[in-house]
Amino acid sequence: MIVGLDFDNTIVSYDALFQQMAIEEKLVPNSIPPTKTAIRDYLRHIGKENFWTELQSRAYGPFLKRAIPFPGVFEFLSHCRKADISIYVVSHKTQFPYQGTQYNLHESALEWMFQQGFMCQEKYGLSEDRVFFEPTATGKCYRIRSLKCDVFLDDLPEFLLSVEFPSSVHRVLFDPHQRTSSFQGLARVGSWREFLQCMLSEWSNRCVTTA
Ligand SMILES: [Mg+2]
Incomplete structure (x- = not known):
């Protein structure tokens, strides 16, 4: 998966x-x-x-x-590593801000991942070549499709529901503050632990059978 x-x-x-x-x-x-x-x-x-x-x-x-990672991210990644589940990070992020001081946002994000300890292939299965920063939402959708993701987790319902989002991918809304009402076609989780639990049950079965 x-x-x-x-x-x-x-x-x-x-x-x-x-x-x-x-x-x-x-x-x-x-x-x-x-x-x-x-x-x-x-x-x-x-x-x-x-x-x-x-x-x-x-x-x-x-x-x-x-900044800090959301609670449960590392446990999730660690479980995936042990279960041989491939992980990719795909972010809609321009290299520089549209306005204001021109900081290199891709560099900052990668540095943060290294600094937080995410880039440990042995423990979390993540490395720099598994992290993609796409300058546009269209590019992000294209990347998700080309990586053949079975499941994608994102906090923006409008992105998951966009027409360009690949229809074969199971979309999961990350909604820790329960801000959004229900959206048709979206599974919703309130935490990384919940995401892991859901993956262990129905989605893993679904993804295995459709693979
Ligand atoms: Mg986001």
Whole structure:
């Protein structure tokens, strides 16, 4: 079985990082909820969209080293390694931000994966040649198709439901904050542990039988 994983807000959790950065820079009140959307909505509401843009550039760039992985990611990868399940990371990420300071976002993301210990082939089955950063959503869909993923996990329902997304791939929505209502055709998990449990049961059977 081949499993594809999104990177931003699926492997990396940015919520605490955005809250820390925004409070440190006195852009938001200390009482702001620790979520990325709360920070974004607040800055938009007070007419500081440009601050949000710059904050994102730094969070995905030089400040990424302060971000943490979602709980359960390493256990998931370790299980896949033992079960001989192939893992790829496929991310929609431009090399440089559309606006603001031109940090190299691909470099930052790869450095973070090394720094966090993901790139350990023996333990997690991951290496640099299994990580793809695609500048467009179309490119990401193409990559998922060409890698022949059986399952893909992503936090964006609009991406999973896009017409370009390969129809043969089982789509799973990663929704740790339970933000989205149900979407037809999407399985939904609230954590990596739940994703692993689901894979061990119905999806593994489904993927084995369709392989
Ligand atoms: Mg994402």
